[in-house]
């Protein structure tokens with residue numbers, strides 16, 4: 015099957031990854047025991063992950079620390095072989111055909127550079143140009159484009175080891191996109207960047223998807239990034255998929271979806287006189303946030319009218335619920351499910 019014949023650019027079906035590591039006990043005796051009779055323990059980083067990404071889609075893979083996001087990406091880039099399940103990227107099984115897969119993908123691991131540590135970043139770009147056989151004209155125009163957006167030329171002649179984290183990740187991003195791969199994996203690509211550079215990276219990614227039709231799989235802990243970029247979100251927790259949907263679907267399922275933000279003339283608690291179908295989420299003096307209480311399925315225009323009818327209002331608008339709150343609700347829901355299934359043992363709530 016050729017790359018374009020496969021319906022999805024990225025497919026993961028029942029992926030599992032278990033690591034076997036030596037357990038280290040404390041103290042000198044523990045160290046000795048580890049040398050003589052090492053005790054091995056299994057960690058299941060990815061327990062059961064299935065999802066697919068269509069050609070030209072940008073999907074955000076989200077989850078708390080240790081959820082299994084990086085391990086999933088490593089299986090999709092061919093760095094790790096799954097313990098069970100299967101993966102395909104542009105019709106290729108990444109861990110079986112690493113070299114063919116490498117031509118189709120670009121990858122940025124924000125925590126770790128792909129560049130040559132002791133060389134100036136520009137030297138790494140030239141080496142990558144030769145490895146991937148990028149034509150001189152294409153190389154020059156892409157470097158110009160990356161420089162325009164990411165302002166690399168002020169530091170690309172500095173050795174990579176001397177770059178700041180944000181500068182280094184910008185160079186990593188350019189290196190990953192240099193051969194214009196159809197699929198890009200970005201594991202925390204804006205780590206260490208200031209807000210201005212973050213915005214530049216978002217512009218670059220949007221352009222890669224909209225103009226070049228690239229497929230992007232992104233992990234991030236930055237919800238603004240998700241709101242700005244992702245059409246779809248897959249949420250992973252403890253190596254399991256918790257949800258898979260558009261931001262709108264996720265908001266509907268785990269958040270009220272919207273809230274009424276009002277500034278009242280009165281400053282006493284609004285709770286006692288709350289309009290029907292609404293409850294007070296927060297009140298700070300005259301500023302009150304209401305959300306639907308779930309009793310009558312009130313819609314945003316009705317909710318505005320009910321608040322205005324009940325109070326004297328100086329300012330009022332509908333606000334979409336905060337994505338951080340929605341994600342937290344989704345984790346807590348998953349946690350409650352697993353508690354019921356008896357899977358959790360003494361774990362603290364994030």
Ligand SMILES: Nc1ncnc2c1ncn2[C@@H]1O[C@H](COP(=O)(O)OP(=O)(O)OP(=O)(O)O)[C@@H](O)[C@H]1O
Nearest residue numbers: 033035057059077078079080081082083084085086
């Ligand atoms: N090589 C390894 N050997 C043993 N355990 C590992 C290895 N790599 C990852 N793990 C464990 O697997 C789990 C998932 O790790 P992973 O790096 O995939 O999480 P993550 O979702 O990317 O987290 P973060 O948001 O912190 O980057 C963690 O408990 C981690 O300690």
